[in-house]
Amino acid sequence: MNAAQDPEHAHTGRRGYRIGTLLAIVLTILPFWLVMDGVLDRTTTVVLIFAMALVQIVVHVVCFLHLDTRAEGGWSLLAFLFTAVIAVLTIGGSIWIMYHLNTNMMPMGG
Amino acid sequence: MSGATSDETPIVWHVSEDEDHGAGHSGPTALGFWIYLMSDALIFASLFAMYGVVSTSYAGGPVPSEIFDLKLVAINTALLLASSITFGEAMPHMEAGRVGPMRAWLVATGLLGAAFLGVELYEFHHLINEGAGPQRSAFLSAFFALVGTHGAHVFFGLIWMVVLLVQTMQHGLIEPMKRRVMCLSMFWHFLDIIWIGVFTFVYLLGVLR
Numbered sequence: 141m142n143a144a145q146d147p148e149h150a151h152t153g154r155r156g157y158r159i160g161t162l163l164a165i166v167l168t169i170l171p172f173w174l175v176m177d178g179v180l181d182r183t184t185t186v187v188l189i190f191a192m193a194l195v196q197i198v199v200h201v202v203c204f205l206h207l208d209t210r211a212e213g214g215w216s217l218l219a220f221l222f223t224a225v226i227a228v229l230t231i232g233g234s235i236w237i238m239y240h241l242n243t244n245m246m247p248m249g250g
Numbered sequence: 251m252s253g254a255t256s257d258e259t260p261i262v263w264h265v266s267e268d269e270d271h272g273a274g275h276s277g278p279t280a281l282g283f284w285i286y287l288m289s290d291a292l293i294f295a296s297l298f299a300m301y302g303v304v305s306t307s308y309a310g311g312p313v314p315s316e317i318f319d320l321k322l323v324a325i326n327t328a329l330l331l332a333s334s335i336t337f338g339e340a341m342p343h344m345e346a347g348r349v350g351p352m353r354a355w356l357v358a359t360g361l362l363g364a365a366f367l368g369v370e371l372y373e374f375h376h377l378i379n380e381g382a383g384p385q386r387s388a389f390l391s392a393f394f395a396l397v398g399t400h401g402a403h404v405f406f407g408l409i410w411m412v413v414l415l416v417q418t419m420q421h422g423l424i425e426p427m428k429r430r431v432m433c434l435s436m437f438w439h440f441l442d443i444i445w446i447g448v449f450t451f452v453y454l455l456g457v458l459r
Contacts, residue, residue: 157338168331168446172324175454182458193450197443204338204439212281223288227295234299 153206160203167196283433287440290403294444297399298451301392305452306459309387314456317382319373323453326369327445330404333362334442337435344431349423352431353415359438360411363404370401393452400448403441410434 171189174180180188201207201220209217261278305314340355374394377383384394414434418427 161335171454176320189450189454193446196446200443215281216284219285219288223291230295231299235302238303
């Protein structure tokens with residue numbers, strides 16, 4: 141364990157890292173198991189794997205990239221939240237709009 | 251605070267009342283590199299958006315459940331997650347200045363990353379041989395663009411890792427080396443985060459369709 145530069149930060153950082161590692165492994169195995177063994181119906185599985193992916197992304201960002209409200213005086217968090225909003229708008233908006241364009245305007249079924 | 255950034259010019263990129271945040275890995279480089287990672291995340295966001303829009307445009311070609319081998323993807327996911335964990339193991343050694351153990355963990359990370367890339371290239375080769383190359387349908391074009399961009403990031407991360415292994419051998423763990431290793435660790439964890447989106451949105455959802 142590193143205690144040379146900042147004992148308190150290093151200590152909580154390592155503990156968070158261990159917890160993050162365990163959570164990441166569980167949150168990776170579970171969705172693969174759900175899909176490969178097909179234990180639940182399709183809709184439930186889709187909702188669950190997306191929920192677990194979102195949780196795992198947060199776990200990785202907090203435990204591995206050490207993002208918190210204090211990092212860089214909050215600017216890291218601000219940049220992350222801004223990026224998350226843009227990503228949700230880009231991905232969600234594109235799929236939403238193009239889905240409706242497809243269903244409303246392309247009767248040839250391509 | 252910790253003196254970790256004493257070789258830097260005293261530019262302050264954060265609001266002044268928070269000056270005492272000085273944890274080991276801060277300084278202007280950390281924030282600057284973080285902003286870069288966020289802009290890279292936006293590149294991937296647009297690739298994910300493109301994939302999402304055309305993910306069912308098969309053009310009469312193969313559908314995901316026919317061509318995706320989830321066992322292979324599970325192996326690849328395990329390799330990349332393991333490499334993220336081994337990089338995390340290198341960090342306390344880096345912060346304490348123990349160059350030997352840090353380089354050993356970096357080598358482990360690099361080997362796992364190279365194995366990931368090898369499996370991915372095998373998968374791409376297999377798909378193209380099966381007639382499921384990027385020119386077959388919009389779905390496959392978007393698939394190769396998204397997964398290929400991630401793979402290219404892993405490839406350049408590996409080059410970066412080799413460079414750092416050589417540089418730490420030549421110079422030891424001097425302050426600029428610590429900063430570079432810190433940036434690469436952020437980059438590597440970031441790539442694993444993108445992969446969470448890839449295996450969920452592309453592979454698992456594709457097989458469920």
